[in-house]
Amino acid sequence: MSAPAVVIRNARHWRGGAPLELAIEDGAIVERAPRGAVVVDAGGAVLAPGLVDPHVHLREPGHAFKETIASGTRAAAAGGFTAVCCMPNTDPVTDSPAWIEWVLSRAREAGHCRVHPMGAVTMGQRGEQLTPALALARAGAVALSDDGRPIVSAAVMRHALEYARHARLLIVCHEEDPTLRGDGQMHEGFTATRLGIPAIPAAAESVMVRRDVDLAELTGGRVHLAHLSCRGSFDALRDARRRGLAVTGETCPHYWTLTDEAVGDYDTHAKMNPPLRGASDREAVIAAVREGLVDSFATDHAPHTLEEKRRPFDQAPFGIVGLETALALTITFLVKPGHLTLTRALELWTEGPRRVMGLPEVRLEPGFPADLVLLDPEREWTVEPEAFHSMGRNTPFAGWRLVGRPLATFCGGRLTHADDAFAGAASLGGSPLPGVPA
Ligand SMILES: [Zn+2]
DSSP: OOOOOEEEEEEEETTTOOEEEEEEETTEEESSOOTTOEEEEOTTOEEEEOEEEEEEOOOTTTOTTTOOHHHHHHHHHHTTEEEEEEOSOSSSOSOSHHHHHHHHHHHHHHOSSEEEEEEOSBGGGOSSSBOOHHHHHHHTOOEEEOTTSOOOOHHHHHHHHHHHHHTTOEEEEOOOOHHHHTTOOEESSHHHHHHTOOEEOTHHHHHHHHHHHHHHHHHOOOEEEOSOOSHHHHHHHHHHHHTTOSEEEEEOHHHHHOOGGGGTTTOGGGOOSSOOOOHHHHHHHHHHHHHTOOOEEOOOBOOOOHHHHTSOTTTSOOOOOOTTTHHHHHIIIIITTTSSOHHHHHHTTTHHHHHHHTOOOOOSSTTSBOOEEEEEEEEEEEOOGGGOSSSOOOOTTTTOEEEEEEEEEEETTEEEEEOTTOTTHHHHOSOOOOOOOO
């Protein structure tokens, strides 16, 4: 189904804010609008390439009671995203070309944004036998990851990096030493002591980061460090950068927004892995972002049911949803306080993840795909989990007043989301339909 040609008028360019008019036809940005194109008044909103989330859990196959590819990508579109990379810790684990193809075909029929699946590093994510990296790449996997758990054996990681290199795939690493983590449920600090909760030291993450930096050097393989949360990890990433190694890193909005104090009195919505850290780690996250050490932002969108999150703290699953609050948490806590310009912040949600994952570039120029977001960086709104498009309501930000909101999202030239508050939506007509553009 082809979308109507569209002209977006009265927008501002995300680089520099210059007035911008842009035409879309047949899924791409074009020089001139064809006759009869729908005209949308952006009302001075900022126009940017669609956001990309390199780390989401869409939960299918197997856990459709938490999230589906349809609902997760609908949430992505509402958050201003036009592409997501989804993790293979599904049931069954996405460790074969057939399951990669299954995810891609589900996304094509039910998805609201582009979906780039990752394949597992090891069969069943058991950390032993390697998956067929080359076949996974040919089926469409953009990267390999055993996310959700670490690759405990350094020898397995070494061989995985060697094979992944031949398949030209990077390995996305969930860094956690299981012996240091033990049965820990939150960050090791005053709050854990006060609540009597078994704790996880920050070193459980950073020692594995250091190991994998060294293995990147040994193998020449590409390591991407997922959801970095603590000072030691950034020190190791800085060291890797100095040594010229192919190591990149991401961090998530909750790590620059919250500390372990958010657990309060056993609030399972503040339970995630890696855990929320102490104040000095939060400062290190912000410093690493300012310094340019962080290559990409990511949400680690991890939907769970409220029934699961209502369990006692030590039995509740780790993880929070993130797709529909990511942009606002970035603007409210990094741009408004002056840590980053809006342009730089958007780079870390667009060009950054595209470069890390090897996805094609999107520029606001003729010939590039019309994967776009119109956003209002000044709009204030209140987080209401009941209004999420995600099936997950597990967020620690319920009731928070945030600044910055996506108004409309286009993927492959098709309107995939229009905010109720966006006056220009009326001219576009109709509600967004699923079906990822080719
Ligand atoms: Zn993880």
